[in-house]
Amino acid sequence: MIENVLFSLIRLQYSPFELVLVLSSCVSAAAALYVLPRRRVPGVMALALMMIAAAWWGVGYALEIASYSLGAKIFWAKLQYAAICAIPLALFAFATLYTGRARRLPPLVWPLLAIPSLVTFGLVLTNEQHHLIWRSLRIGSLGGVRMLVVEHGDAFWVYWVYSYVLILLGFASFFPLMRSGLYRKQSVTLLLGFLCPWIGNLLYVSGSGLPRHFDTTPVAFSIGGMFLAWAVSRFRFLDVIPIAREMILEHMGEVVIVLDPMGRIVDTNPAARRLPALSGENHLGRDLPEVMPAWAGIRPGESREVEVRDRYYAVSRWPLPARGEESSGCLLVARDITENRLAEKRLAESEERYRRLVELCPDAVVVHSEGKVEYVNAAGLRLMRASKPEQIVGHAVLEFVHPDYREVAAERIAQGYRNRYRSELYTYRLVRLDGKTLEVEAAAMSISYRGKAAMQLVLRDVTERKALEERLAHQAYHDTLTSLPNRALFLERLEKALSRSKKRGERLGILFLDLDGFKLINDSLGHETGDNLLVAAAARLASCVRPSDTVARLGGDEFAVLLESVEDEEQAVQVAERITRGLREPFTIAGREVFVGSSIGIALSSSRSDAPSDLLREADTAMYHAKDKGQDYTIFDPEMNRQALEFLQLCEEIKHAIERDELRLLYQPLIDLRTGRIRGIEALLRWDHPKRGTLLPEEFLPAAEETGMILEIDRRVLEEACAQAGEWQKAQAGNFLPSVYVNVSSMQLRVGSFAGYLEDLLERHELAAGGLVLEITEKVLVEDSSEVVDLLGRIKSLGVGLALDDFGTGYSSLSYLRRFPIDTVKVDRVFVEGLEWNPEDAILVSGIVGLARALGKQLVAEGIETPRQLGQLRQMGCELGQGNHISEPLSAEAASALLMHGLVSPTSDPAQD
Numbered sequence: 001m002i003e004n005v006l007f008s009l010i011r012l013q014y015s016p017f018e019l020v021l022v023l024s025s026c027v028s029a030a031a032a033l034y035v036l037p038r039r040r041v042p043g044v045m046a047l048a049l050m051m052i053a054a055a056w057w058g059v060g061y062a063l064e065i066a067s068y069s070l071g072a073k074i075f076w077a078k079l080q081y082a083a084i085c086a087i088p089l090a091l092f093a094f095a096t097l098y099t100g101r102a103r104r105l106p107p108l109v110w111p112l113l114a115i116p117s118l119v120t121f122g123l124v125l126t127n128e129q130h131h132l133i134w135r136s137l138r139i140g141s142l143g144g145v146r147m148l149v150v151e152h153g154d155a156f157w158v159y160w161v162y163s164y165v166l167i168l169l170g171f172a173s174f175f176p177l178m179r180s181g182l183y184r185k186q187s188v189t190l191l192l193g194f195l196c197p198w199i200g201n202l203l204y205v206s207g208s209g210l211p212r213h214f215d216t217t218p219v220a221f222s223i224g225g226m227f228l229a230w231a232v233s234r235f236r237f238l239d240v241i242p243i244a245r246e247m248i249l250e251h252m253g254e255v256v257i258v259l260d261p262m263g264r265i266v267d268t269n270p271a272a273r274r275l276p277a278l279s280g281e282n283h284l285g286r287d288l289p290e291v292m293p294a295w296a297g298i299r300p301g302e303s304r305e306v307e308v309r310d311r312y313y314a315v316s317r318w319p320l321p322a323r324g325e326e327s328s329g330c331l332l333v334a335r336d337i338t339e340n341r342l343a344e345k346r347l348a349e350s351e352e353r354y355r356r357l358v359e360l361c362p363d364a365v366v367v368h369s370e371g372k373v374e375y376v377n378a379a380g381l382r383l384m385r386a387s388k389p390e391q392i393v394g395h396a397v398l399e400f401v402h403p404d405y406r407e408v409a410a411e412r413i414a415q416g417y418r419n420r421y422r423s424e425l426y427t428y429r430l431v432r433l434d435g436k437t438l439e440v441e442a443a444a445m446s447i448s449y450r451g452k453a454a455m456q457l458v459l460r461d462v463t464e465r466k467a468l469e470e471r472l473a474h475q476a477y478h479d480t481l482t483s484l485p486n487r488a489l490f491l492e493r494l495e496k497a498l499s500r501s502k503k504r505g506e507r508l509g510i511l512f513l514d515l516d517g518f519k520l521i522n523d524s525l526g527h528e529t530g531d532n533l534l535v536a537a538a539a540r541l542a543s544c545v546r547p548s549d550t551v552a553r554l555g556g557d558e559f560a561v562l563l564e565s566v567e568d569e570e571q572a573v574q575v576a577e578r579i580t581r582g583l584r585e586p587f588t589i590a591g592r593e594v595f596v597g598s599s600i601g602i603a604l605s606s607s608r609s610d611a612p613s614d615l616l617r618e619a620d621t622a623m624y625h626a627k628d629k630g631q632d633y634t635i636f637d638p639e640m641n642r643q644a645l646e647f648l649q650l651c652e653e654i655k656h657a658i659e660r661d662e663l664r665l666l667y668q669p670l671i672d673l674r675t676g677r678i679r680g681i682e683a684l685l686r687w688d689h690p691k692r693g694t695l696l697p698e699e700f701l702p703a704a705e706e707t708g709m710i711l712e713i714d715r716r717v718l719e720e721a722c723a724q725a726g727e728w729q730k731a732q733a734g735n736f737l738p739s740v741y742v743n744v745s746s747m748q749l750r751v752g753s754f755a756g757y758l759e760d761l762l763e764r765h766e767l768a769a770g771g772l773v774l775e776i777t778e779k780v781l782v783e784d785s786s787e788v789v790d791l792l793g794r795i796k797s798l799g800v801g802l803a804l805d806d807f808g809t810g811y812s813s814l815s816y817l818r819r820f821p822i823d824t825v826k827v828d829r830v831f832v833e834g835l836e837w838n839p840e841d842a843i844l845v846s847g848i849v850g851l852a853r854a855l856g857k858q859l860v861a862e863g864i865e866t867p868r869q870l871g872q873l874r875q876m877g878c879e880l881g882q883g884n885h886i887s888e889p890l891s892a893e894a895a896s897a898l899l900m901h902g903l904v905s906p907t908s909d910p911a912q913d
Helices: 002-010 016-038 044-066 070-084 087-099 109-125 154-172 175-179 181-206 217-234 236-240 244-249 343-360 378-383 403-418 463-477 487-504 518-525 527-543 569-584 612-629 638-659 697-707 710-731 754-765 778-782 786-797 814-819 829-836 839-855 867-876 892-901
Strands: 134-142 145-152 255-259 265-268 303-308 311-319 330-336 364-369 372-376 426-431 437-449 452-461 507-516 550-555 558-566 587-589 592-594 597-604 633-635 663-672 678-689 693-695 739-743 772-776 801-807 824-827 858-861
Touching (some): 044 217, 087 154, 437 463, 487 507, 507 527, 518 527, 527 569, 612 638, 710 892, 824 839
Parallel strands (some): 597 633, 678 739
Antiparallel strands (some): 303 311, 364 372, 426 437, 550 558, 587 592, 678 693
């Protein structure tokens, strides 16, 4: 069945009718393309749509004729109605939009007009059910060509009437344009474009066409479309209707009246129709003298002011360009200038208001001319402490200007008299009648006063504001606590000093110092005491330098000193020593003596291009080196920068070391020095650096503390050490197992959840009581806070031992051994190394051994490297020891084997045994 339908559609016959229709469709399409460049003209897009529909109609009709079967012809006939139903509405839209009449139609009109077209198209598609469009369809013959013969139904004739009404309305919209010769030719062309399809359709419907049964309407639409396209594109001057009329005439605020060559009114804009004489439509076509007699006497090219009903207008009459020998009429443009007539009255009122405003103005207002005061308001009298105007008026202006400002003021006054101008705000000093000096802001402008050139000054007293600004500026560049210059002012002075020193070929020095022990005083005695100490230290610092030097507080307990004209390093060192001696003297704060020290970094400028920030950074770096070394001062060396950069690089690399698992644990036994039995084993951290080899903890832990990575490292070490201890405990079940010693940082102990974490760690690895000993430094105990005491107590309650590491090197205090729950004291390797050559170290170690025995503390000697050291320690009665002479740090596997044996037998110096 489908094959039959397709065959009927493609089975074609050929005749001259198809050629005519195809050519007409091409003409319609070309006309649509021709007008598209002018699509911004109102209505042109509707015209293009109509021409495209006409082209579709022609193509569909050609296919209908070419089709052989009745079914195929009906199919193409139905498709044509898509164009037939669109054309009348598109043609009407073009006419109303192009002539500007669409503005008068309500928006609801367009949907209503589209309903008949849509209904008709629907009836065409369903004609077989009702036959309202075509009553009958059959095939007839025309010159041997099989043609579709149609008998139209009632609905067709309803739509036919509807279409003709739309076309007639569009046709009629162009008739008013024919009254003006300016538009006549184009109007005739447009009317022809409407008549062609009308006539072509009438011939077909009436059956009067030459070829009977052939619908000439598509061809007629193509011919009409050529007229319409040519009309809207060729006669460009007619674009005044949709564009100039809409955009210029309709939206102008001025009155616009178009006159034909006979002086009759042919058009007006909305502004003109708002005039009483031109309201409504009855003025069109009437003579101008009849409607506006006052304006009739104005000749072309003339402008005049005219009064109409108490309103004043500036009226101009312009001739329109002639078309050939025919005059095109005139354009009358009027602008309402009634407000200009009232300008003098408003100006007078404005001057009165201005006078009152000046009199009541809180700022002083002064008018002077030719160098003498002509006027001063009440505020000006109060400003100058004058009781009456005569004390000011008539006097020279410069008489009241401070001598330091008179030259500048005289120059600006002369400039104001020469050139009329409005000045910016300037600051002057004035001398009042009572002799007091004022700071005022002044703004001047040129005016005319009593017929002569003058200057008006507005003065505002800013004396108090200037004082406040000076105080704020001082605060911006000075420390609020000590009144010393702050960092910003210090760097500014340093930059200027560097510039001067380079020009003179001199050197300058920077001292960067930090108060040692200030934090302890501030935390223990309170911030008020700390603030008072900073003030006293700042005063003592200032007394240690020359008046030409700059002492600044950079923040916290950091100060800087700028020394200019420094001959050599020795001179800067002398100042540093003088400051050190001065700060060592006790400070009396609130009746209490307090002591602080200082760490000073010294940096000297060089011949190279020093930047202020670089020089300050060098001094800061030297200060930290002095603090690390425990020195009073240190002179900056470029090597310090290299070390600082290496430290910074190490801080970056330590993060990657954790990610790449480059950290590992070794284990070193602690033995009973008398029997050789292993009593403990310490977990020692090593970093297998990919470039620098194996690094010891003292080489990288400071970087870990600086970056905060020490917390994660501590946790990893604790996890691995406890896991290993758990394995050893299981492997030697029932046997004695030495405790595992693990170093813990002070930062880790300050974490609030550490005790809970430690308890969980012991449970997870099932470590027995005493299986873990945490090594802490004296730095933790220095804080001596209730939180530290509580934390150490909680750790002890878990069965974890506590060892005090590096005893004797830091803030050693014997009270620590009594106040804190310490089990083991580890003597630092520094003292053990000195046993062989320093008798004082031998005395110290011997004393520590006796003290630990007396207090019941276990003592461990660290860093035993030689048999002689081992022998001396045995002779002193030291109980435990560790070091490379006893056993080097071992891997977990080697340590496991050593623990299975349980003994280490190091040799000692026989002379010491």
